[in-house]
Amino acid sequence: MYAVFILGTAGSGKSTLASRLVEWYVSKNAYAVTLNLDPGVIDLPYEPDVDVREYVSIDEIMSKYRLGPNGALILASDLIADRLDEIQRKVDELNPDYVIVDTPGQMELFAYRASGMFFAREFRCDAKASIFLFDPMLVNSPLNMLSIALLATSIRLRLGLAQVNVLSKIDLIKKDKLAELIECSADPARLEYALQREKDSELYLLGVSILKGLRRQGISMGLLAVSSLTYEGMVNLAGALARMLREGEDVENGDEMNYA
Template structure:
């Protein structure tokens, strides 16, 4: 039977840990279980403890102190160390066959663009541990309602989509931070956006930047895959909708073992 895993990605501060905790909280209310696998060597647990924590193998603070590295260099060192010790990850993950494993990833995009760390971990989980995986990429709603920033975020999401080669869901987080009615209405245009229309709204006095924006818009439009699901962390309906998409792409229901009914009918009594 295939295991199910969800990679939670996005820039630092976008709400990845809150999203992870919200999914677990919702699953508990509907009788399902999930565990957080922390792949961020600088992260601290929030509402729920980490079931698997990379800091038990290597810590960002320790690397920075002992090797005199900055945060980004130390993070890359931590993941290179993890790649040399994937047997530790295999042992820690254990036999979670019927439960979701939620992989909380660091926010540094270079881990899957500049160096192939996350793509290699994804392949290991798929090929060696038989995981059915889904990638979720979070972006902040207050950030994306600026058309120019929308294109910047979309390129990051597309980069993750292409390099990880996984079923991919984009999520728009922190909707609750947008209070005024005007911006909430404006936000709806970004859930299923028209890139070319948004490109025409970007104001820039430099013709070269205008041309670049339209080229990026063409790229996003050609892919036709940069759409967003709205996330309100304290809204059960919002979490349930996103979880249903994750279930669909990971085929969670199809991968569950058929259980015998509690009350068997005696054939002789029929």
């Protein structure tokens, strides 16, 4: 069993991608299931195979501890770690090839609290990887792109998982803008050149300094463009996950398929 954790800022398309990724794997004759880890979500674009809301209730937490919605979500994120064994048992009973983990919309509840890191580390499977979603609505300037890249790097450091960075919802942006974003993510020199248009000299110098630091450490955004609506880029995403999870091998029609 392989686990794929999907993370990203609120509204970046995590749940939609989770449902589409499961559909993609199923179309390739692999058994994939969804694990919803957002205790506060009301509607999902899929029916979770394993749902944390069956183990942790926001309404009960609010009533029992007299907390508001935000406080209840924080406490719920910690209680989820206490129910890891039960959640693990439910997933193991399903015995999937892939479990797609849909993390909370408020990313910080999973990525920056000790309970989330504990869950990611202790969840048992053959291999794990993560997807970080870059919302095209948020990376509409060089500084914004660099800021989200730093956030993605922070998540990678926190969880310690192999990570693929994805530019989501590409069906919502023009082709020339898409090409520009992909080129800037792949070529740090191009992004540095774009930063020169920044009017605030201090922000420009800070941005260039951060970008050079990332380059020295060999950290690259390397965005994959994916649309959950049209499935564009899904093959590339599955290939990147295959290389991280099982050294480039996946299963289609019962045979080994290499994406490299």
